[in-house]
Amino acid sequence: MACPSNRTQEGVENVLELSILGFLHEGPLHGYELKERIRGLSGHVRPVSDGSLYPAINRLVGAGLVAEYSEPGAGAAPRRMLSLMDKGRARLRERLRSPKPVEISDTQRFTVVLAFLRHLEDPAAQAAVLKRRLALLEEPTSFFYEDGVPVRMEDAGDPFRQGMLRVARAAGREERAWLREVIGQLEEGG
CATH class of the missing domain: 1.10.287 (Helix Hairpins)
Known part of the structure; x- marks a missing residue:
């Protein structure tokens, strides 16, 4: 049985995954743009840190849901770009079709579901x-x-x-x- 803090962390990761998949469904983004969009959606209630965002992105890339590639940056450094793969679109639709009970009962998590529910056609x-x-x-x-x-x-x-x-x-x-x-x-x- 998972301890309460592990369940809480799992819930945060689940809503973070949903946010990443949802925003990338709308088009490719680099990590900072993605972080800003997630921050705009969840605000101060559930701020996203680099320490949770980038490992979540890496898990999604490793699972074949998100692709990453480099693109020239505005300055000298290349930007890490992220885009949703077909498998990621399928996962997003699956997540939206069957949100977890906490994603229905928790108002902030339900807000994330609502933000992307249009992608479930x-x-x-x-x-x-x-x-x-x-x-x-x-x-x-x-x-x-x-x-x-x-x-x-x-x-x-x-x-x-x-x-x-x-x-x-x-x-x-x-x-x-x-x-x-x-x-x-x-x-x-x-």
């Missing part, structure tokens, strides 16, 4: 991913529990917890409405 498969997220959001939940029951905003004991729950309720309501709308569009064929 089958509307029914796209809708299926969104339905998984919608089903999760329709379950009662809270940041706080009493005797195993979610604490409602109205029952939170202080204005700070009430604020957290109020914001989460509003965001959840909007996300569920958006999900229903897009699922309907995908199921209607457009």
